[in-house]
Amino acid sequence: MISYAPFWETLKGKGESTYTLIFKHGISSATIDRMKKGGGITTAKLDDLCKILDCRIEDIIEYVDG
Numbered sequence: 001m002i003s004y005a006p007f008w009e010t011l012k013g014k015g016e017s018t019y020t021l022i023f024k025h026g027i028s029s030a031t032i033d034r035m036k037k038g039g040g041i042t043t044a045k046l047d048d049l050c051k052i053l054d055c056r057i058e059d060i061i062e063y064v065d066g
Contacts, residue, residue: 007059027052
C-alpha cells in the first residue's frame with residue numbers, strides 16, 4: 001500500500017502548507033484531499049510536488065506492506 005506519510009513531514013520541513021500548494025502553486029484541493037485519504041494521485045502530480053518541494057519521490061510516498 002502506498003502511504004503519503006513522508007509528504008506531510010516534508011511539507012512541514014519545507015515551510016509550505018496545503019494552502020500554499022493550492023493557492024500559490026496550483027495543486028488542486030481534490031489532490032490534497034485524495035492524499036489525506038490515502039487515495040491515488042498521478043505520477044504527473046508526484047512530479048509537480050517534487051519540483052515544488054525540491055525533494056525526491058521517497059520524500060512524498062513510501063510503500064508500506066500490509
